[in-house]
Amino acid sequence: MAGNRTFTIIKPNAVGNRNIGDICAMIEKAGFRIVAMKMTYLSRNDAEKFYHVHRGKFFFRNLYLFMTSGPIVVMVLEKENAVEDYRTLIGKTNPELAEEGTIRKLYAQSKTRNAVHASDSDENAAWEASFFFNDKEIMDADYCLPLPEDEIDSD
Numbered sequence: 001m002a003g004n005r006t007f008t009i010i011k012p013n014a015v016g017n018r019n020i021g022d023i024c025a026m027i028e029k030a031g032f033r034i035v036a037m038k039m040t041y042l043s044r045n046d047a048e049k050f051y052h053v054h055r056g057k058f059f060f061r062n063l064y065l066f067m068t069s070g071p072i073v074v075m076v077l078e079k080e081n082a083v084e085d086y087r088t089l090i091g092k093t094n095p096e097l098a099e100e101g102t103i104r105k106l107y108a109q110s111k112t113r114n115a116v117h118a119s120d121s122d123e124n125a126a127w128e129a130s131f132f133f134n135d136k137e138i139m140d141a142d143y144c145l146p147l148p149e150d151e152i153d154s155d
C-alpha cells in the first residue's frame, strides 16, 4: 500500500447540491488517490450500525434520518498520513468553525448537513471501508498508475 488509508462519505446534501465533482477534485488535488468509490444509500438499519458509537447522543436521530435521506458516495482514499491529512482538508464538524478553504466550509450547510464524513483513526478507517467495500473493490494504488507507454498502441 502506498501510504495509509482513510474512508469518506459524501453526504446526501452534497450529493443533492451537485458537489460530488468539486469535492473529488479537492481530494485529488490535495494528493489523495481514490482507491475505491461508489454511489449507494444507507438503510436505517445500516445507518444505525455505521453510527453505533453515536447511539444515545442528542444528535443521533437527526444524523441517521439525514444520512438515510438520499444517495451518498463512499470512497477509500490513500495517502501518507491519510486520516489526519483528510481531517485537515475537511475542517471542523461545525461548518461555522471550519477553516476557510476546507470542504465543510465550502459545502456544508449545518452540523448535521456537513457535506462529508471522515474516519478518525486507522482502525476505524479499516472498519468503515469494510462496511461498504469487499477486498476486490479496493484497488492497489500502484495498480491505479497509468500502464507503461510501450504496452499501449499509438494512434
Ligand code: ADP
Pocket: 054, 059, 063, 092, 093, 111, 112, 113, 114, 116, 117, 118, 120
Ligand atoms: P466528525 O464527522 O467531524 O468526525 P463526529 O464523529 O463527532 O464528527 O460526529 C459524527 C456526525 O454527527 C457529524 O459529522 C455530524 O454530522 C453529526 N454531529 C456531531 N456533533 C453534532 C452536533 N453537536 N449537532 C448536530 N450534529 C452533530
